[in-house]
Amino acid sequence: MQKGCRALLPLRISSILYHFLQNVSIMKEEFEKREFVFGVAVEDYNFTDREQETRQLRMNFESGVNTILVSPRRWGKTSLVKKVARMMDTERVMVVYLDMFPCKTEYDFYNTLSAALLTQTASRKELWMENAREFVARLVPKISISPEPNSDISLSLGITPATHSPEEILNLPEQIARQKGKRIIVCIDEFQQIGEFADSITVQKRLRSVWQHQHLTNYCLFGSKKHLMTNLFGLRSKPFYQFGQMMYLSKIPISAWIGYIQSHFAWKGCHISDEIITELCTLVEQQSSYxxxxxxxxxxxxxxxxxxTSDHLKAAFSFLLDACTPLFKQQISTLTGYQLNCLRAIIAGHHSDLGERSVRDGFDLGSASNIPRLKNALLERDLIELDGREVTISDPVFARWLRECVIS
Ligand SMILES: Nc1ncnc2c1ncn2[C@@H]1O[C@H](COP(=O)(O)OP(=O)(O)O)[C@@H](O)[C@H]1O
Ligand SMILES: [Mg+2]
Incomplete structure (x- = not known):
């Protein structure tokens, strides 16, 4: 009996020690400094929620389903796509990411697409030119490699209609995928930009006709302007109709923000109640970045x-408004009187009846034919969003600023 006890003792001590050490490491983790991050794609402990969307997108990436991902700006599209990209088995799937926002012409896009494909499907040790020796042979590319070990290689290829046909470029991912024996997923951010290209419908037809015959390449196309994305993908008459699965990203629920914010406050030993977090999220209409x-x-x-306390939150919100004021002032400085009146009417709750006579007269919006012009001008400036007939102000803090500082 005694012998047995003695034999157990070291075991008990080691298990107590084990639990103690485990707790210490949990405590240490809890007190690690956790910053709030905004304005860039987030990952790791700065990424919260989105379990269902992550599962769905991962399934699409793994099973070769094209996806169209839509949400207003700064809700979390890029963060989600990059998170799912990191989850892929790199032995089987390569993910290539590019942003169409700076592309003004069809060939701008081809240059960006080719550079992304060549640099992101080759490791630094490999010579990316081996990927597409024949493709690159006609070019005098400019490559710049930063000394930082993990930074991207930047590449300007100088592709023009004289060097390559659109089809050659559009077939490049499939060609690389075949050579590498892996599938490729091409993720294109701000895809709605294609609508700005000259002869956009012809370009769209060209892309679609090549892309739909590819077996090893899939696409994840995402964008922030819902009305433009719906125009591209939701209309039977358009080349990209039913190209892939539409996914609309929703707001991250307040319940997810509660745990997230409280854990970030914990490293400083600070506390914030569920109620104040709810108030905070409501003030910025749960827009992730804000x-x-x-x-x-x-x-x-x-x-x-x-x-x-509530006072801290009030002071923080007024700090945020002050910080945004120069940008907001600049945004309204270019508006006409009618356009500003239109914002006033929307803020007063007129989301779908701007064309009605009483609203037009009440807010001085001009004639009925002026309303579509006003909406288009505000949409182009990204100040409003259109969902069917419903018009809303895109930025909740801008709406608040207009209400408190301009209209009152
Ligand atoms: N899943 C998330 N968890 C926490 N914060 C997020 C999440 N997604 C986005 N954010 C916040 O929103 C900001 C913008 O995210 P981003 O992915 O760039 O949005 P989008 O691509 O839709 O414009 C991030 O910097 C971060 O502050
Ligand atoms: Mg983005």
Whole structure:
């Protein structure tokens, strides 16, 4: 009996020690400094929620389903796509990411696409030119390699209609995929930009006719302007009709923000209640980027171990408004009187009846034929969003600023 006890002792001590050490490491993790991050794609402990969307997108990537991902700006599309890209088995799938936003012409896009494909499907040790020796032979590319070990290679290829036909470029991913024996997923951010190209419908037909015959390449096309994305993908008459599965990203629910924000406050020993987080999220209409920014401002106002009050939140929000004011002022400085009146009417709750006589007269919006012009001008400036007939102000903090600083 005694012998047995003695034999057990070291085991018990080691298990106590084990649990103690485990707790220490949990505590250490809890107190690690956690910043709030906004304005760039987020990952790791700065990424919260989106489990269902992650599962769905991962399934699409793995099973070769084209996806069209839509949400207003700064809700989390890029973060989600990059997260799913990191989950892929690199032995089987390569993910290539590019942003169409700076592309103004069809060939701008081809240059960006080819450069992304060549650099992102080759490791640094490999010579990417081996990927497409024949493709590159006609070019005098400019390559710049930063000394940072993990940074991207930047490449300007100088592709023109004289060097390559569109089809040659559009077939490049399939060619690389075949050579490597892997599938490729091409992710194109701000894809709605294609609508700005000269002769856009012809370009769209060209892309679609090549892309739909590819077996090893799939596409994830995403964009922030819902009305433009719906125009591209939702109309039977358009080349990209039913090209892939449409996914509309929703807002991250307040319940997910609660755990996230509280864990970020914990490293400083600070506390914030569920109620104040709910208030914070509501102030910025749960727009992911603003939630992070505002929570960061609140935390910066607290000293170690302090508990957040409503006054802290009020002060932080007014700090946020002040910080945004120069940009907002600049945004409205270029508006006509009618356009500003149109924003006033939307803020007063007229989301789908701007064309009605009483609203037009009440807010001085001009004639009925003026309304579509006003909407288009505000849409182009990204100040409003259109969902069917419903018009809303895109940026919740801008709406608040207009209400408090311009209209009142
Ligand atoms: N899943 C997420 N968890 C936490 N914050 C997020 C998440 N997704 C986005 N954000 C916040 O929103 C900001 C913008 O995200 P981003 O992915 O660039 O959006 P989008 O591509 O839709 O414009 C990020 O910097 C971050 O502050
Ligand atoms: Mg983005």
């Amino acid at each position: 939630v992070q920014q505002l929570a960061g401002i609140v935390l910066s106002m607290l000293s170690e171990g302090q508990t957040t």
